[in-house]
Amino acid sequence: MVTEAQVWDALAEIPDPEIPVISLVDLGVIRDVAIENGNVRIEFTPTFLGCPALEVMRDAMANKIRDLGAEPDVQVLLDDSWSTDKITAAGREKLRVSGFAPPAPRGATDLVQLNRAVFRCPYCGSTDTRLENIFGPTPCRSLRYCAACRQPFEQFKTI
Amino acid sequence: MNAQELLQIADDELILGWRDSEWTGIAPSLEEDVAFSSIAQNEIGHARALYELVSRELGTDADSLAFDRHPSEYRCAALVEQRRMDWAHAIARHFLYETADEIRLAALKQSDDGAVAGLAAKMDREEVYHRLHARMWNDRLQAEPRYEDALVELWPYALGVLAPNQRTALAKRVGREEVDAIERNGHSDELLELREEMTMVRRSVPGATW
Numbered sequence: 618m619v620t621e622a623q624v625w626d627a628l629a630e631i632p633d634p635e636i637p638v639i640s641l642v643d644l645g646v647i648r649d650v651a652i653e654n655g656n657v658r659i660e661f662t663p664t665f666l667g668c669p670a671l672e673v674m675r676d677a678m679a680n681k682i683r684d685l686g687a688e689p690d691v692q693v694l695l696d697d698s699w700s701t702d703k704i705t706a707a708g709r710e711k712l713r714v715s716g717f718a719p720p721a722p723r724g725a726t727d728l729v730q731l732n733r734a735v736f737r738c739p740y741c742g743s744t745d746t747r748l749e750n751i752f753g754p755t756p757c758r759s760l761r762y763c764a765a766c767r768q769p770f771e772q773f774k775t776i
Numbered sequence: 777m778n779a780q781e782l783l784q785i786a787d788d789e790l791i792l793g794w795r796d797s798e799w800t801g802i803a804p805s806l807e808e809d810v811a812f813s814s815i816a817q818n819e820i821g822h823a824r825a826l827y828e829l830v831s832r833e834l835g836t837d838a839d840s841l842a843f844d845r846h847p848s849e850y851r852c853a854a855l856v857e858q859r860r861m862d863w864a865h866a867i868a869r870h871f872l873y874e875t876a877d878e879i880r881l882a883a884l885k886q887s888d889d890g891a892v893a894g895l896a897a898k899m900d901r902e903e904v905y906h907r908l909h910a911r912m913w914n915d916r917l918q919a920e921p922r923y924e925d926a927l928v929e930l931w932p933y934a935l936g937v938l939a940p941n942q943r944t945a946l947a948k949r950v951g952r953e954e955v956d957a958i959e960r961n962g963h964s965d966e967l968l969e970l971r972e973e974m975t976m977v978r979r980s981v982p983g984a985t986w
Contacts, residue, residue, distance in 0.1 A: 663821075665818055665821065665902055666818065666821035666822050666824070666825045666898060666899065666902060667814075667817040667818030667819070667820060667821025667822070667902070668821065669817065671821075694894075695825045695828065695829065695891070695894065695895045695898065696891075696894030696895060696897065696898055697894055697897035697898040697901060698894075749807070750807045750810055750811060751908055751909055752810050752811040752813075752815065752905070752909070753810065754810075755814075756814055756817060756818045756821070756902070760810075776901055776902065
């Protein structure tokens with residue numbers, strides 16, 4: 618009989634398809650795991666509704682559960698219950714190490730705040746960085762530029 | 777909130793997503809290629825989530841709602857149907873639509889239906905970034921006569937995005953006099969053309985998966 622702990626461990630092995638340095642568990646998008654009669658129900662929130670990796674993530678979770686010998690029931694929650702504030706401390710560090718500035722706390726979502734908030738360059742640590750484009754390669758990312766080391770980098774948007 | 781009202785919003789987001797995506801590769805700068813492509817992707821994501829919600833009520837699925845309805849059943853506003861605008865019109869539409877959408881989402885967030893209110897809250901948080909982009913361009917272009925002409929031309933269409941009781945708020949928000957709105961009655965040939973295009977694979981290979 619599969620346990621919740623085994624499910625969480627298995628889910629922690631699934632990388633974000635777009636930012637593979639961080640797992641779905643570190644990202645905080647798995648809201649709940651429940652086991653009933655050998656069925657594993659997972660509640661999951663997309664980072665952005667326009668996330669192109671939504672189905673890939675859903676299939677990856679279902680496959681992990683089948684590998685554990687249980688039947689998956691992955692529910693996609695279409696609500697506001699996930700926030701980038703739910704990214705774990707370990708997840709934030711993994712983002713930083715791989716060149717992504719972690720998101721600012723929720724609330725910092727107007728242009729003035731985005732321009733004023735201190736975003737540290739993940740390469741050199743300088744705070745002399747500026748917003749280049751609100752949009753990046755996926756809906757959850759923005760582009761910034763570090764004036765100190767002249768390196769463009771990506772920033773996880775606050776949601 | 778009834779299914780037809782949610783379908784209006786879903787159709788607006790789907791069609792606008794397609795229109796925004798038409799800038800991919802030909803926007804005035806690379807940054808805008810990225811921005812419009814990303815906004816397009818997210819609007820289509822919103823459409824998908826709304827169709828999903830409606831499909832539970834109607835006993836169908838999101839793809840069927842997006843692609844299998846008769847053209848006359850689409851509920852989108854005339855504002856989002858228009859194709860191949862110049863940059864002034866594209867930004868005018870973007871600014872007017874995002875401002876209208878903010879008013880509409882604020883109302884939806886108050887819905888008695890928890891699923892609708894929850895989804896509206898999620899969409900609203902994401903739309904913040906679309907609004908920032910729209911306002912930045914509005915500020916940048918507002919002294920340009922060509923941009924003002926585009927705003928004037930699209931203004932009656934923008935009013936038609938909202939329910940009559942929300943239009944005064946939009947007029948106030950964008951600082952314009954309320955005029956007769958162009959309502960959601962019938963569709964332009966431009967929408968029919970787009971529908972042909974976006975349903976091509978689905979029609980030619982029914983049930984295709986990949």
